[in-house]
Each structure stands twice: as C-alpha cells, then as structure tokens.
Amino acid sequence: MNKVPMTVAGESRLRKELEQLKGEARPRVIAAIAEAREHGDLKENAEYHAAREQQGFIEGRIQEIEGKLGSAQVIDVTKLPQTGKVIFGVTVELLNLDTDEQMRYRIVGEDEANIKAGLISVTSPIARALIGKEEGDVVVVKTPGGNVEYEIGGIEHI
Template identity: 55%
Template sequence: MSRAPITKTGSERLRAELDRLKSTERPRIIAAIAEARAHGDLKENAEYHAARELQSFTEGRIAQLEGLLSTAEVIDVSRLNAGKRVVFGATVDLEDEDSGAAVTYQIVGDLEADIKQNLIAVSSPIARALIGKSAGDSFEFTAPNGVKHYEIIDVRYL
C-alpha cells in the first residue's frame, strides 16, 4: 500500500479536526440522541432521526480521518533542502505571462488540497507542470479553460 504525502501543517490540521470530532461533537450528538429518545415514540421523532443521521455522518468522518492519517507520510517542508527547485511542499510565486496577474500556491498532498487557501494537490495539472522547475523558469499547462503560461518568480519552503 502506498503512503500518501502530507505536509506537517496539513497533518496537524486533520488531527485537530479528528480531536474536535471525538472530544466535542461525538459527546454532543450522544446527548442529543438521549434527549430525543426521552421524548417517546422513535418512529415519528424527527429530532431522534436527525441526531442519528448526524451521528452516522460524524462517525464516518472520524473513520475516514483515522484511515487517512494512518496511511499518510508526514513531510516537514521546513527541513527540505531543494534550493530554488520546485518539489513537494514548495510555496511558489507565479506570474501569469498573459495577464500579468500574480498568484501564490503551495504544493501539498491530495488529502489537504484546498484551492480556496491556495493549497494545490501534488497530482494537479499545474503542480505536475511545476515539479522540477526552478525560479525564473517559464512553463505552460492545460487548464480546463485552455493553455496557461506562467513564470516562476520565487520558490520558498516555509
């Protein structure tokens, strides 16, 4: 079985979510089920059914997080010594050669990718195009809306 790479920060974020689900959400849901059960007839008790559905969702997420974390390979990005070359964990400043717009991405594992936070998966097309390049290089990749041309302005390991 292959181990999925994840940054130390991403691992800590997932562990914090797991801890919150186990220590806060799980007891709150159990209390809600007990309260709804006390109201009587369970067949027509919407509160009970909603609490049980939430419990099922929460237990599924707990199992998913435990599974992901048990197979993840945590990589401390601050200890990487790749210089100005782009590898997993790099924070990359890019400039769109067509529009001049600047953007910054960090290349992370699939488990922690979140485009809203500029965390791109190592398996994404743009990350695959970046890997192995250095500051000052230009590259292109095929995005859903066409071919994009970027220049790598800087590469950092935070």
C-alpha cells in the same frame, strides 16, 4: 497501500478535527440520542432521527480522517535540503505570461488544497507541471481552455 503526501500543518489540522469529533461532537450526539429515546415512540420522533443522522455523519467523518491519517506521509519541508527546485510543500511565485498576472501558490496534499487560500494540490495540473522546475523556468500547463505559460518567479521553502 499508497502513501499520500501531507504537510505538517495539514496533519495537525486533521488531528485537531479528529479530537474535536471524538471528544466533543460524539458524546454530545450520544447524549441527544439518549434524551430523544426518553420521549417515547421512536418512529415519529424527529429529534431521535436527526440525532441518529448526525451520529452517522460524525462516525463517517471520524473513519474518513483516521483513514487519511493512516495513509499520510507527513513531509516537513523545513527539514528538506533546499535544492532551488519546486518540490512538495514549497511556495511558488508565478507570472502568467499571457496576462501578466502574478500569483502565489503553496503545493500541498490533496486534502489541504484551497485555491482561495493559495494552496494547490500536488496532483493539480499546475503543480504537476511545476514539480522539479527551477526559478526562471517557463512551464506550460495544459488546461481545459488551452495551454497556459507561467514563469517561475521565486521559490520559498517555508
């Protein structure tokens, strides 16, 4: 089985969600199913069907999270030697050489990615182009709209 890189914060977030699902959501939906069964005929009981559907969603999400945690390789960037190169978990400051737009991204695991929060997946085209590069390097990222050149302005090991 391939290990999937994940930050410590990403693992913590998934574990909290798993605890909430198992400790709160699952018991609540089981109680709702029991209550709906007491109302009689299950064929025409909308509350029962809604609760069963919710139960299916919760159980599916629990399995999904357990699978992700089982295949996760948790990487604590603060414990890695600072090489001055772009690696998983670092925050990179970039300058788009075509538009002079500055941006800041943290390279994280696939499940943690959120472009609006400045978190990009390690498998994204930008991250793949940046991995192994150093401050001051110019990288070319192939995008659907054509090649884009970025200069690495800074690297932070947070």
